[in-house]
Amino acid sequence: EADIYQTPRYLVIGTGKKITLECSQTMGHDKMYWYQQDPGMELHLIHYSYGVNSTEKGDLSSESTVSRIRTEHFPLTLESARPSHTSQYLCASNPPGEGTDTQYFGPGTRLTVL
């Protein structure tokens, strides 16, 4: 069982608010990812990181930022929430090295922006 945690699990917030979604893993994984998933749709990569002080943008990164100051922590920030941000946000990690491409997912944060 993967030790990857996300908080909050559910969040309802008004338009224009700044929010930070937390993700932590205790497995010492270097690689971490943020995905957005709408019901019945595929996961879309928002940001990823291959280690401390390393962050890269994915397909849907334009309205959010991430930081990776510690290996175990990879928070996602929306500077100004909009109704179009309503979705499920999934954090994932996988260990370094060849043959270790398996991703472990956190339980997700279900965000609703009113």
Added chain:
Amino acid sequence: RKEVEQDPGPFNVPEGATVAFNCTYSNSASQSFFWYRQDCRKEPKLLMSVYSSGNEDGRFTAQLNRASQYISLLIRDSKLSDSATYLCVVFPGNQFYFGTGTSLTVIP
């Protein structure tokens, strides 16, 4: 064109049936392939990796055809607990690409 294409279903099958899911991918340089299972409103969880020679894990068999860029998942003797969405995942080396998933409901 999407990186990964799956038939969304839904597949409704009786208990004990055998069901097969297919998936195609567009990047011929893809290196790693997986099937994940996602229950309703839950996170995806790894079901099995897919190896070039094909692999089996109990009632589940995965096959890879690199020439046709095609991946399959076969579930034998379906159980009620197999009801879920099955995601095909491809890793060309830079990031993971997910299919939209195939929905399976196993009926008593």
